[in-house]
Amino acid sequence: MALTLEQIRTDVAVALGEDAADIPFDENLVDYGLDSVRIMALLVRWRRDHDITADFADLAEQPAIEAWASKLGVA
Template structure:
């Protein structure tokens, strides 16, 4: 099953202990407390559950949901 932007947002919010509505899709997630360890954990979850092929460097370079969506194959 392919990821969606809303699923990415929900997973990021869960990782940060926040409500998904409080996580904007167009802002730098580092400003919301996302760090490299959490990015790695999210990426491993998505690789396992959704067979994504993005790598850590791609996600770390632009830590925003809207930037991640095409890298993760989100529809």
């Protein structure tokens, strides 16, 4: 199953203990409390479940769901 924009948002929301609807696609996720440990945990999960080749630096550079979509191969 391919990773989707909604799945990214849901996974981020779960990592933050928030409702997915409260996580904007274009906001800096660090401002919402997403730290490097959580980014790494998400990345490990996505690599395992979705054959993602992005690395931590790709996600840390622009920590927003929309920015991550292209780096994670989401169409």
